[in-house]
Amino acid sequence: MSAVVECVLCAKHCRLEEGQRGDCRVRINLDGKLQTLVYANPCAVHIDPIEKKPLYHVLPATTAFSIATAGCNLHCKYCQNWQISQRPAEETENYDLPPEKVIASAIENGCRSVTYTYSEPVVFFEYMLDTAKLAKASGLLNVFRTAAYIEQAPLLELCPFIDAASVDLKGMTEKFYQEMCGGTLAPVLDALKIMKENGVWIEITNLIVPTANDREEDIRPLYQWVRDTLGPDVPLHFSRFWPQHQLKNLPPTPEEILTRAREMAIAAGLHYVYVGNIPEHDGNNTYCPNDHRLLVRRIGYSVLENNIVAGKCKSCGTPVPGIW
């Protein structure tokens, strides 16, 4: 007797016969049970500035102990980490790093947070969850860097241990998600709402890809949804596309499109809108939404000036939301 199993971790609900693996490549039906092939087997381990995630409202100028395994449940044509995200665990070079070692290494290296990142932490859910529990108990923050393509039940189990999430909202149409990413939009929007309701600090990143999602009518629904559903204090990062993976034929996003997107979102009422992947752009900085003074000056991932004191604007006292 062999069992067909259904993975219900993400919206794909892969049905797997004996020996088959899911769309993520790292969850497999072995002996009638679903097994993960990436528990405690990260293929990427780095110490990054937290600004790289990007998270601009979480412990500025600190470092995040960052881990990732092989696999992803989406297949974005522009993936920047396709060498690990689109490969099974057998084809990546992996470390033996159980949760206890992650925490010890993070503390030893002076990191304030552990970030589950690079590929897609949803596919290494069990490893992330166990590590996050230990990190929380050790006083470290947990950061979820994700496309948020996850079902409600696992997300609800994870939320109590996650402090901040940097979420890719890739577009605002089902067509974009289906054609560009091999997924669907609705579960992502649901996951964002769940995280917000459960007290996870969220920052959203939208990669603007020339000819794919760079028109004003593509960008407008996105910031309107963020403003109306999550609130104007949720930071939104418009990020520059760089030719990668299957979209090497496209040019990098013109700076003026990113600048325009930021201006439109601010004019629509969002308080914190950033431009990413263009160092020295004014959109790298944080400004007070009340007196418009400079709060945090950044170049790339470096913080050069910080005028937030005890979570407030140093000059006018307006609270600045985030984890400070």
Place this chain on the structure above:
Amino acid sequence: MQKQDKIFLASLGVTALLLVGIMAENIRSVLLPPGTADKIDVTKVKAAITQAGIIPYGAKYWKVIENKQPKD
């Protein structure tokens, strides 16, 4: 019949056989019911995982949807 003619006919025969094989495989894949996957050699899959030094770990969030009798 000259030697080069025999070689030509023999290569033609091999080519024809290959073409028939490819067409049969294509027809078979079209006629199979949707969702039917080729049988996976589980022993090979497990061996590849072990060879890569990977130890499978029990996953969360899944359910059994069908128990199948092995087909001989």
